[in-house]
Amino acid sequence: MPDSPLLDALKRAAGDPAARPEFYRQLLAAEVFVIGHTEPDDGGQAPAGTGQVSIAQWQNGDGEPVIPFFTDLEALQRAIDGDQNYLALPARSLFEITAGVGLVLNPRSDHGKEFYPEEIQSLLEHGTNSPPDVHHTEAGTGVLLGQPSEYPTVMVEALQRLLPDYPEVQAAWLCLMSEAGDSPRQSLLVGLGGTDLDDARRAAGSVIADTAPEGRAVDLIVISGDGEDHQLASYLRDETTPFYERRPPSTPTQDDGRPWWRRLLGGDRD
Numbered sequence: 001m002p003d004s005p006l007l008d009a010l011k012r013a014a015g016d017p018a019a020r021p022e023f024y025r026q027l028l029a030a031e032v033f034v035i036g037h038t039e040p041d042d043g044g045q046a047p048a049g050t051g052q053v054s055i056a057q058w059q060n061g062d063g064e065p066v067i068p069f070f071t072d073l074e075a076l077q078r079a080i081d082g083d084q085n086y087l088a089l090p091a092r093s094l095f096e097i098t099a100g101v102g103l104v105l106n107p108r109s110d111h112g113k114e115f116y117p118e119e120i121q122s123l124l125e126h127g128t129n130s131p132p133d134v135h136h137t138e139a140g141t142g143v144l145l146g147q148p149s150e151y152p153t154v155m156v157e158a159l160q161r162l163l164p165d166y167p168e169v170q171a172a173w174l175c176l177m178s179e180a181g182d183s184p185r186q187s188l189l190v191g192l193g194g195t196d197l198d199d200a201r202r203a204a205g206s207v208i209a210d211t212a213p214e215g216r217a218v219d220l221i222v223i224s225g226d227g228e229d230h231q232l233a234s235y236l237r238d239e240t241t242p243f244y245e246r247r248p249p250s251t252p253t254q255d256d257g258r259p260w261w262r263r264l265l266g267g268d269r270d
Contacts, residue, residue, distance in 0.1 A: 004072040006030045011111050017210040018161035021203035024128060030091050032105075033070040037085040053087065053097065058107070060114065066102045069094060079108040095120045128202050130209035145189075145235045148176040152188060155211040155218070156243050159190070162207050163244050166200035169193070172244040173236035177219065187217035191236040197222050 003011070006026055013023035035056035057065045069091075070076040076086055094103070103120065106112035119129045156174060163169045171193040179185045190208065192200060205220055212218045223233040 006032075007071040007075065007106075007111070010071060010105070010113065014111055014113075016158070016161065017207050018158045020210060021128065021162065021206050022165070024123060024206070027091050028123060028127065030071075031088050032091045032094060033073060033076045034087050034089065034094065035068060035076070035080065035084050036087050038087065053089070055087070055094075055098070056084075057101075058104075060102070060104065064102065066104045066114070067094075067098055068104050068107045070106055075106045075109050079106070092124070095124055126202060128206040130206050143180070143231065144178040145232070146176050146178075147240070148174075148188060150213070152211075152213050152216070155188075155208060155213070158207050158211045159204060160244050162203060163200070164246075166197075166203065167246065168196050169200050169244075170246050171242040172204075173223075173240050173242050175236055175240055177232070185217070187219050188212070189219045189221065189232060189236070191221050191223045191233060193223040193237065193242075195224065 006023075009019070009023040009026045012019040036054050039052045039054050055067055058068050060066045068079065070079065073086075099120070100117050102117060103115045104112060105115065115123075122129055152174070159172060163172060169192055173191040173193070175189050177187050177189045190204065192204060194200070201220060201222060208218050208220065221232060223237055
């Protein structure tokens with residue numbers, strides 16, 4: 001039996017950080033399975049879709065309570081012994097009614113993932129596993145820009161695989177930013193060029209959170225190209241080479257009626 005679309009997305013995400021934003025998108029739109037049952041509010045029999053939901057809890061390796069949930073029935077059946085009641089419900093609803101508790105997807109399977117409460121909250125609020133970290137530079141702070149001595153290859157290559165899925169992104173740049181002042185700070189700076197980049201920015205932020213060099217802060221800015229870009233955007237656009245550029249669509253070659261071998265050799269028409 002072929003994998004469910006959500007399980008297939010989970011497998012891709014496990015091996016490629018660039019595939020994780022799409023997995024989170026599919027997860028939030030998917031129906032998932034939990035071990036549990038519906039309890040009627042009045043002690044009688046609960047009609048379908050009504051009553052209170054009772055969901056099983058397990059313990060993780062640290063002895064903390066977690067709620068198991070599953071991409072499909074096959075994954076659920078592999079994880080349990082004997083017959084147990086189960087429910088199907090939207091993943092977003094599951095996250096909302098279990099707020100504050102950790103969850104684990106597809107336990108006892110080859111492909112699974114543990115979700116922490118903060119991560120679930122970020123998924124509900126932002127659609128990604130990592131909330132955006134807003135950094136403000138104080139007016140008058142000295143900023144030095146250049147290229148990093150240790151290039152973040154893993155992060156850049158993951159972004160290069162991600163960005164073709166977002167046609168609104170025209171280009172992406174990278175540099176190293178050093179801020180002076182009372183609290184000196186150094187970070188990598190990624191710039192995305194294009195318009196209407198909210199979805200692309202969130203996806204790129206998720207990939208960056210998973211692939212940034214250990215201990216290295218990464219800032220993400222949007223370059224609109226409207227002539228009002230600040231110093232950072234101007235440096236990236238004008239003095240660095242993009243690590244990603246969207247290729248323009250190719251123009252199909254018009255068939256002039258000659259046989260393919262005559263077109264190849266440049267022969268005249270018959």
